Amino acid sequence: MEFLNVNHSPGLVAMSCVLAFVAGFTGLSLTRELALASMLQKKTSVALASVALGGGIWAMHFVAMLGLQLPILFYYDAAITLVSALSAILLVGAALILLHFTERTPLIISLAGGIVGVGVLVMHYIGMSGLELCSAVYSVSGVVLSSLVAIVLCVLAIWIAYGRRTKRNIVLGTLCFAIAVCSVHFLAIAETNFVEEPMVSEFGSAISNQTLALGVIFFSFVIFGAFLWVGVTYLEPAQTAKPMTPEEPLPPAPPMAPAPADLRIPCARDGITVFVRAADVRFVRAYGHYTQVFTKDEQFFCAWPVAEASRRLLAVGFLQTHRSYLVNPAWVTRFERTKDAGRCMFDGSDLPSAPVSRSKLKVIQDILASQVSATRA
Incomplete structure (x- = not known):
């Protein structure tokens, strides 16, 4: 051969x-x-x-x-x-x-x-x-x-x-x-x-x-x-653009209250149920009749509707910045304000920002500013 x-x-x-x-x-x-x-x-x-x-x-x-x-x-x-x-x-x-x-x-x-x-x-x-x-x-x-x-x-x-x-x-x-x-x-x-x-x-x-x-x-x-x-x-860039008006810089801080650490949010990831510590959550976003939970590096699906998430998370220190968003103020690193709205920025480079509606703008800004003052004190 x-x-x-x-x-x-x-x-x-x-x-x-x-x-x-x-x-x-x-x-x-x-x-x-x-x-x-x-x-x-x-x-x-x-x-x-x-x-x-x-x-x-x-x-x-x-x-x-x-x-x-x-x-x-x-x-x-x-x-x-x-x-x-x-x-x-x-x-x-x-x-x-x-x-x-x-x-x-x-x-x-x-x-x-x-x-x-x-x-x-x-x-x-x-x-x-x-x-x-x-x-x-x-x-x-x-x-x-x-x-x-x-x-x-x-x-x-x-x-x-x-x-x-x-x-x-x-x-x-x-x-x-x-x-x-x-x-x-x-x-x-x-x-x-x-x-x-x-x-x-x-x-x-x-x-x-x-x-x-x-x-x-x-x-x-x-x-x-x-x-x-x-x-x-x-290739989506991190949302770090300069604000249209002066911003309120906020240093990263640990959760202000111990209560969120005790609350765990039931989530799904690729067919597996996982329990995410509320203290690790950056923000929660409405997703139809359900919600999406964002941590520093991951995104999860949660069966809670936004109303149920609000009931549970507002009690442990989260802020409702928009009817569809719940934010953990402990992880807000920067607050950007425009004329009629604002947004909260987080420490994760791939995380989107959380919008702040006009009706909640002053309240959210005051709460975040008071948190910074308490942290520095």
């Missing part, structure tokens, strides 16, 4: 790695804050994320394969190529369903990561089986090593991205996902030999590298467009 000489295009290799990162970032970002979404929004986001992640695995593979240089002409079976894409999308979709529609326990997170790893492997080897006029010869060590790397790194990626759903964790999880997908492909290819195969499979019609390139370019264009769309939320 005579093996063919293999070379790779460095440019396409690099492009395949970039595409893996872009697809991972897009898919993981699409599933942020789904605890606050309706069931239809959640299903739609999970479906789109499955296409982004699974399709990104497929696109990365075939961009890298477009860079594969053999001394013979070769084609791909169109039907098998399509099956490889659908397999990756369905397996990633199954993992996301576990993460977003079941209780997210450590076992579920690990299982979901393992399924994503299997999806990477299945896509790779089904895609390789679609080669025509040549065939791949695998080594046991290559299959075993690529399988271990796929499962371990994908489990790690899902643990990072879903351990805490912060922007930083999603970026780190994306990086781990991209490394997993690229490592599996190139480790497997490094241990794979190619031989000329004169017979052409009749499973499906054959497609050339040129035709495949058009399909990959189109999908890559869609993925990069989605990447820019979801990436906008990561």
Whole structure:
């Protein structure tokens, strides 16, 4: 058996790695804050994320394969190529369903990561089986090593991205996902030999590298467009603009009264019920018939309507700055006033400000100013 000489295009290799990162970032970002979404929004986001992640695995593979240089002409079976894409999308979709529609326990997170790893492997080897006029010869060590790397790194990626759903964790999880997908492909290819195969499979019609390139370019264009769309939320600047009128600077201070520390607010985060200390809450915002609870680094969904939240939180020192906002004055670092309204700023760099309505403007400003005076005294 005579093996063919293999070379790779460095440019396409690099492009395949970039595409893996872009697809991972897009898919993981699409599933942020789904605890606050309706069931239809959640299903739609999970479906789109499955296409982004699974399709990104497929696109990365075939961009890298477009860079594969053999001394013979070769084609791909169109039907098998399509099956490889659908397999990756369905397996990633199954993992996301576990993460977003079941209780997210450590076992579920690990299982979901393992399924994503299997999806990477299945896509790779089904895609390789679609080669025509040549065939791949695998080594046991290559299959075993690529399988271990796929499962371990994908489990790690899902643990990072879903351990805490912060922007930083999603970026780190994306990086781990991209490394997993690229490592599996190139480790497997490094241990794979190619031989000329004169017979052409009749499973499906054959497609050339040129035709495949058009399909990959189109999908890559869609993925990069989605990447820019979801990436906008990561570029929102912190709200630290200069006020239109003089501001009242407030130093950070611990909670003024011990009562909030005893109150815990029942919240939901990605299907899990958590109890957030009222003392750690920066503000609460009405969200339809429910509320959103903001701490320094996280955002939660709470089943309390704003009226119930007001009844409980005003009694422990919160201020109602607006009919839809309850603010913990202990964490207000700056108060900005315009002619007819104002806003409270907080210590978290990613936190939005809380508006102060015109009718409450003077009262809120006086309370915050008195708190500063008491703290300094």
